[in-house]
Amino acid sequence: MKFAKVAQKLALWAGSPTTFMGAIILIFLWAVSGPFFGYNDTWQLVINTSTTIITFLMVFLIQNTQNRDTDILHLKVDELLRVTQEAQNAMLGLEALDLKELEALRKQYRQLGEGQTVSLDGTVVQENGNQNLNKC
Template sequence: MKFAKIAQKLSLWAGLPRTFLGAIALIILWGLSGPIFHFNDTWQLIINTSTTIITFLMVFLIQNTQNRDTDILHLKIDELLRVTKEAQNAMLGLESLDLKQLEELRKKYRHLGEGETIALDGTVVPETKKQDE
């Protein structure tokens, strides 16, 4: 749980405009220090190593944030499915299906929606009505 809290705070901090501006400022300072260090290999190694480490750590931070957001979204959708009388409660357990089963289900729902179009006012327009117009 500590990691989740730290990751959440870090992801919020990393997304701030001032953090981005700070990163730009550091890159400008590094660039301006080039003539002082005669653009040597160590000078280049500092930025390469720094950006590699930051990128490596950010991958885990972004993945944690994405997993958390996905879990929250799934829970919200599950709740909407649960309280909707016409919804199929079987949809609440889709996480246990393999890719082949999910593709079959996707084809079924795609087929169900093929004959219908949604009008701009949100009403369903059957395909036959569309052709008559």
């Protein structure tokens, strides 16, 4: 749990305008210091090493916050499906489907959007010529 809290705070800090401006200032100071160091290999190595380390750590930080956000979104959608009487409860277990099954469902829902009502097994239940999208 400590990692999650630290990762969340770091993500908020890293995405702030202040941090962005700080990074711009550091790059500017590094560029301005080039003539003082004669644009030597060590001068270049400082920026290369710094950016590589920061990028490496940020990948894990971004992945952690993305996983957290995705889990939260899934829980919210699951709750909406649970309380909606017309919702298909089979949608709550989509994580267990493979890529082909998900693509088949995508195709069915695309057809729903085009005016066809399709059951989960893929059979057309009803053709809707002019679907009223205002009904909930």
